[in-house]
Amino acid sequence: MKKRVAISIGDLNGIGLELALINHKNISQIVEPIYFIDRDLLELGSDLLKIEIPKSLKNINGIGKSFNIEAGKVSAESGLYSFNSFKSAVESAKNGDVFGISTLPINKESWKLAGIKYSGHTSALRHFFNQEAIMVMGANDLWVALYTEHISLSEIPKFIKREFLEPFLRIIWLEFKNKFNKIAVLALNPHGGDGGVCGNDEVEIEQAVLNINREIGFDFFSRPLVPDIAFTPRMRNEFKFYISMYHDQGLIPLKTLYFDESINISINLPILRTSVGHGTAFDIAYKNNRILNSKSYINSIVWLANK
Amino acid sequence: MKKRVAISIGDLNGIGLELALINHKNISQIVEPIYFIDRDLLELGSDLLKIEIPKSLKNINGIGKSFNIEAGKVSAESGLYSFNSFKSAVESAKNGDVFGISTLPINKESWKLAGIKYSGHTSALRHFFNQEAIMVMGANDLWVALYTEHISLSEIPKFIKREFLEPFLRIIWLEFKNKFNKIAVLALNPHGGDGGVCGNDEVEIEQAVLNINREIGFDFFSRPLVPDIAFTPRMRNEFKFYISMYHDQGLIPLKTLYFDESINISINLPILRTSVGHGTAFDIAYKNNRILNSKSYINSIVWLANK
Numbered sequence: 001m002k003k004r005v006a007i008s009i010g011d012l013n014g015i016g017l018e019l020a021l022i023n024h025k026n027i028s029q030i031v032e033p034i035y036f037i038d039r040d041l042l043e044l045g046s047d048l049l050k051i052e053i054p055k056s057l058k059n060i061n062g063i064g065k066s067f068n069i070e071a072g073k074v075s076a077e078s079g080l081y082s083f084n085s086f087k088s089a090v091e092s093a094k095n096g097d098v099f100g101i102s103t104l105p106i107n108k109e110s111w112k113l114a115g116i117k118y119s120g121h122t123s124a125l126r127h128f129f130n131q132e133a134i135m136v137m138g139a140n141d142l143w144v145a146l147y148t149e150h151i152s153l154s155e156i157p158k159f160i161k162r163e164f165l166e167p168f169l170r171i172i173w174l175e176f177k178n179k180f181n182k183i184a185v186l187a188l189n190p191h192g193g194d195g196g197v198c199g200n201d202e203v204e205i206e207q208a209v210l211n212i213n214r215e216i217g218f219d220f221f222s223r224p225l226v227p228d229i230a231f232t233p234r235m236r237n238e239f240k241f242y243i244s245m246y247h248d249q250g251l252i253p254l255k256t257l258y259f260d261e262s263i264n265i266s267i268n269l270p271i272l273r274t275s276v277g278h279g280t281a282f283d284i285a286y287k288n289n290r291i292l293n294s295k296s297y298i299n300s301i302v303w304l305a306n307k
Numbered sequence: 308m309k310k311r312v313a314i315s316i317g318d319l320n321g322i323g324l325e326l327a328l329i330n331h332k333n334i335s336q337i338v339e340p341i342y343f344i345d346r347d348l349l350e351l352g353s354d355l356l357k358i359e360i361p362k363s364l365k366n367i368n369g370i371g372k373s374f375n376i377e378a379g380k381v382s383a384e385s386g387l388y389s390f391n392s393f394k395s396a397v398e399s400a401k402n403g404d405v406f407g408i409s410t411l412p413i414n415k416e417s418w419k420l421a422g423i424k425y426s427g428h429t430s431a432l433r434h435f436f437n438q439e440a441i442m443v444m445g446a447n448d449l450w451v452a453l454y455t456e457h458i459s460l461s462e463i464p465k466f467i468k469r470e471f472l473e474p475f476l477r478i479i480w481l482e483f484k485n486k487f488n489k490i491a492v493l494a495l496n497p498h499g500g501d502g503g504v505c506g507n508d509e510v511e512i513e514q515a516v517l518n519i520n521r522e523i524g525f526d527f528f529s530r531p532l533v534p535d536i537a538f539t540p541r542m543r544n545e546f547k548f549y550i551s552m553y554h555d556q557g558l559i560p561l562k563t564l565y566f567d568e569s570i571n572i573s574i575n576l577p578i579l580r581t582s583v584g585h586g587t588a589f590d591i592a593y594k595n596n597r598i599l600n601s602k603s604y605i606n607s608i609v610w611l612a613n614k
Contacts, residue, residue: 074502109502119504152496152506157461189459190554191586195381195416197426199459228558229585232566247497249555251535253563259539278536279498 002032003099006089009037010104011082013073014280017045019297024054030305036085038062071286079110093271100272100304105280119150133269139261143241144250156246160201165208171268184239187224260293263300274300309339310406313396316344317411318389320380321587324352326604331361337612343392345369355593378593386417400578407579407611412587426457440576446568450548451557463553467508472515478575491546494531567600570607581607
């Protein structure tokens with residue numbers, strides 16, 4: 001039997017609905033999708049996109065508050081709707097109505113305008129479940145867990161403390177010990193601080209690694225690697241999973257190599273959640289164009305189907 | 308007539324000497340290399356490497372202070388020697404004895420042990436010439452200029468001010484206006500700050516870009532680009548030259564794609580200087596192995612030959 005999967009529809013001013021519509025038939029072959037969107041908005045979006053609603057797309061779960069779709073626009077209404085769609089999808093997973101959820105992209109600025117205090121899906125999940133949800137992104141043979149994510153660069157260093165790093169490493173170990181033989185841990189500073197010439201945060205990272213490796217009983221986590229050479233072809237032969245100290249440190253190389261294919265998964269939560277790796281792409285929304293790439297969306301569904 | 312090029316020998320405990328010896332014949336076909344090393348150390352290194360000194364390698368310029376080469380060791384002696392080799396090579400360029408210099412890698416920690424106050428070649432050049440030398444790295448169709456470089460992550464944000472960014476952009480414009488049609492400028496924060504959700508530094512970057520573009524008369528510099536999607540294949544079709552706000556932001560994608568080929572060039576200086584893109588590789592020094600890759604060293608020489 002196919003797994004029931006909740007699709008939170010994302011920001012309706014972005015590309016999410018188009019992805020949902022054009023891939024419905026395809027993904028229905030491996031899962032049973034339930035879309036968290038109201039009938040009137042589904043119809044409005046379908047009209048704007050000039051894409052018919054597939055006959056078999058019947059399984060929808062309304063939110064109840066309509067608004068006017070405006071392609072590519074940051075708006076409080078759209079932000080609120082995408083948040084409610086997401087929240088309902090999460091509820092359905094929590095209640096066991098679905099096996100897991102796949103979230104289409106939301107716009108963080110629209111969430112902010114709507115007065116939603118979370119900086120993204122992952123931070124909201126963290127709050128819903130009062131658990132340290134961790135964001136992992138990847139494709140093919142390159143996976144990255146983000147130690148910090150949607151915070152400004154200036155806030156990163158204060159989190160680089162062994163007492164915060166250790167619980168994080170412990171979770172990664174428990175989640176991935178059966179999937180990877182070893183995991184790369186990145187340094188924070190250029191050249192890994194170069195022996196203190198450009199930063200000392202690596203001392204904290206190294207101590208956390210040593211402590212957790214001692215608990216585990218072998219060197220599962222690497223010493224902090226010099227970031228700019230951690231993703232060379234030679235290093236990627238050695239490591240398939242990386243812990244990056246900040247968002248762009250891990251996502252720049254991942255998206256440089258595998259932008260179209262990457263998916264996002266949340267770990268350390270009581271529910272299964274995947275997401276496309278990209279954003280709302282407001283610049284190409286409702287242009288019904290050929291640039292739109294479905295690889296990431298499909299991979300996110302495949303990941304759930306295979307879980 | 309072939310151009311005379313000074314080769315500063317780098318940290319003799321690293322892979323520099325091996326690169327110089329095995330590529331001498333090759334690079335001598337396009338330039339006339341002058342090595343900044345003493346005869347006794349050249350012989351000692353050649354013995355340790357079990358690589359004969361090529362008969363045609365006669366053009367050496369001694370530094371005068373010998374020490375004992377210890378493969379892979381961070382040491383004050385080695386740090387000091389590499390600094391003096393570099394300094395002499397720079398002098399020869401300054402005096403017009405050579406067309407330009409190519410620097411083999413030094414170890415920053417060894418420089419620090421030797422009491423050298425510069426965090427690398429580029430910062431030393433900046434001091435020698437009292438000019439804002441800018442570090443540019445690249446290969447093939449991807450080039451990156453570093454706005455900040457060998458400083459800790461925590462120090463970066465204080466440099467993201469329009470009054471510091473504007474003179475930098477002006478130099479890049481003057482240097483590259485004839486080589487590129489447009490240049491990508493990266494944001495600092497994840498998602499470019501996401502409209503203020505995770506940082507506001509992008510306001511400063513954007514203002515600097517707008518001001519300089521107004522001076523120039525057209526949009527030569529891009530608005531601050533979201534960093535993690537700036538190097539996707541689609542974006543690299545559009546941009547061949549990037550300005551990164553910090554070291555790893557630009558060098559992670561460059562080295563992920565073109566680690567072996569990348570070279571380093573210093574711009575905004577009265578002398579021409581190139582360098583290999585990699586470090587001293589202490590882990591493979593004096594192992595006379597097959598891993599050693601000469602592409603970057605050769606590309607740095609080719610760049611000077613074609614300049």
